[in-house]
Amino acid sequence: MKIAVLPGDGIGTEIVSEAVKVLEVLDLKFEMKSALVGGAAYEAHGHPLPESTLQLAKEADAILFGAVGDWKYDKLDRPLRPEQAILGLRKHLGLFANFRPAICYEQLVGASSLKPELIAGLDILIIRELTGDIYFGQPRGRRTAVDGHFPGAEEAFDTMRYSRPEIERIAHVAFQAARKRNKKVTSVDKANVLETFQFWKDVVTDVHKEYPDVELQHMYVDNAAMQLVKAPKAFDVVVTGNMFGDILSDEASMLTGSIGMLPSASLNSKGQGLYEPSHGSAPDIAGKGVANPLATILSAAMMLRFSLNQEAAAQRIETAVQKVLAQGLRTPDIWSEGTTKVGTAQMGDAVVKALTA
Numbered sequence: 001m002k003i004a005v006l007p008g009d010g011i012g013t014e015i016v017s018e019a020v021k022v023l024e025v026l027d028l029k030f031e032m033k034s035a036l037v038g039g040a041a042y043e044a045h046g047h048p049l050p051e052s053t054l055q056l057a058k059e060a061d062a063i064l065f066g067a068v069g070d071w072k073y074d075k076l077d078r079p080l081r082p083e084q085a086i087l088g089l090r091k092h093l094g095l096f097a098n099f100r101p102a103i104c105y106e107q108l109v110g111a112s113s114l115k116p117e118l119i120a121g122l123d124i125l126i127i128r129e130l131t132g133d134i135y136f137g138q139p140r141g142r143r144t145a146v147d148g149h150f151p152g153a154e155e156a157f158d159t160m161r162y163s164r165p166e167i168e169r170i171a172h173v174a175f176q177a178a179r180k181r182n183k184k185v186t187s188v189d190k191a192n193v194l195e196t197f198q199f200w201k202d203v204v205t206d207v208h209k210e211y212p213d214v215e216l217q218h219m220y221v222d223n224a225a226m227q228l229v230k231a232p233k234a235f236d237v238v239v240t241g242n243m244f245g246d247i248l249s250d251e252a253s254m255l256t257g258s259i260g261m262l263p264s265a266s267l268n269s270k271g272q273g274l275y276e277p278s279h280g281s282a283p284d285i286a287g288k289g290v291a292n293p294l295a296t297i298l299s300a301a302m303m304l305r306f307s308l309n310q311e312a313a314a315q316r317i318e319t320a321v322q323k324v325l326a327q328g329l330r331t332p333d334i335w336s337e338g339t340t341k342v343g344t345a346q347m348g349d350a351v352v353k354a355l356t357a
């Protein structure tokens with residue numbers, strides 16, 4: 001089993017080290033190979049996703065990814081920016097199905113910004129389409145406006161688009177996931193304004209005919225953003241496009257206590273997957289040893305489950321994470337009165353200890 005380890009930038013390197021520690025202690029005979037990606041790869045090779053890194057990723061059974069990006073690269077031409085590395089990996093590997101489970105662990109009910117009764121027992125799954133939408137639509141660019149409110153002015157534009165097969169395959173993923181859970185899918189769109197999302201809604205409705213045992217609800221994205229903080233437990237599986245999924249998953253992360261708790265899996269149709277926390281490189285706390293590594297450690301558990309056929313090991317990691325939380329250990333992002341503040345490495349060590357005890 002080959003795992004490509006791509007730590008990236010900022011806290012990416014700190015949190016991936018902890019996940020690697022956890023994987024190593026399982027002693028499952030993985031072959032782990034690391035490569036530079038993002039800003040780190042740009043510095044060394046002049047490109048955020050060098051051919052050698054892409055090749056390593058393509059040949060791996062699974063990819064463990066940290067995060068990419070730093071403010072200092074914001075002025076680079078877009079194709080050279082660190083974020084192009086993760087977008088390129090998703091595109092080149094066809095990683096269209098992004099699972100972002102928002103689970104509020106019992107021990108962290110007090111860490112959320114929401115009232116405990118709203119989030120105690122929360123377990124929802126956001127399924128974000130990851131290779132289409134306005135993220136990848138062409139054409140895009142800058143030009144001189146020919147119409148609109150300011151003809152002749154400089155303007156920028158992107159293209160929002162989805163094809164029927166792209167929507168169908170993510171809808172199947174969502175209905176099948178819901179079958180293993182509480183059999184409810186909420187499809188989030190903006191069909192009242194955008195043709196792309198009226199089409200999304202129509203296609204999801206068509207696919208639903210094959211899943212009569214699963215309840216389908218449609219919801220506009222603005223309402224969904226509100227309902228997520230009003231009554232999050234009313235959701236089971238949420239399926240949506242690339243951009244709405246990006247935004248709603250960050251919102252949902254706060255229901256779990258912190259964005260440092262939200263893992264993710266991005267899968268292609270061959271069962272290959274990239275596993276990364278949902279958060280970014282957090283330049284504001286990078287290098288301080290305070291980042292929460294649990295989202296990355298939980299992403300490694302998802303990797304064992306979805307790509308490496310190691311369900312028992314995945315469950316061992318998830319149980320170990322709950323154990324350290326029960327011991328009262330908290331990185332600053334999830335710390336509350338009466339618990340013990342620890343750093344990134346101490347948190348990783350505690351998970352390793354809980355696994356081996």
Ligand SMILES: NC(=O)c1ccc[n+]([C@@H]2O[C@H](COP(=O)([O-])OP(=O)(O)OC[C@H]3O[C@@H](n4cnc5c(N)ncnc54)[C@H](O)[C@@H]3O)[C@@H](O)[C@H]2O)c1
Pocket residue numbers: 011015066067068069070071083086259260276278279280281282283284285290291292293295333
């Ligand atoms: N997949 C990715 O690689 C990815 C995802 C999101 C953002 N980014 C990039 O990351 C950079 C920073 O973006 P941003 O600040 O908008 O988002 P971010 O997710 O990096 O950080 C947002 C806030 O959450 C905090 N945070 C994030 N992860 C944390 C963790 N594990 N523990 C504790 N606190 C954590 C940060 O300190 C910050 O205050 C940008 O360059 C952005 O493009 C990359």
Ligand SMILES: CC(C)[C@H](C(=O)O)[C@@H](O)C(=O)O
Pocket residue numbers: 069083086087246278280
């Ligand atoms: C860094 C960026 C390209 C990325 C996205 O928008 O998909 C990030 O925000 C994420 O959620 O993985």
Ligand SMILES: [Mg+2]
Pocket residue numbers: 246247250278
């Ligand atoms: Mg995001």
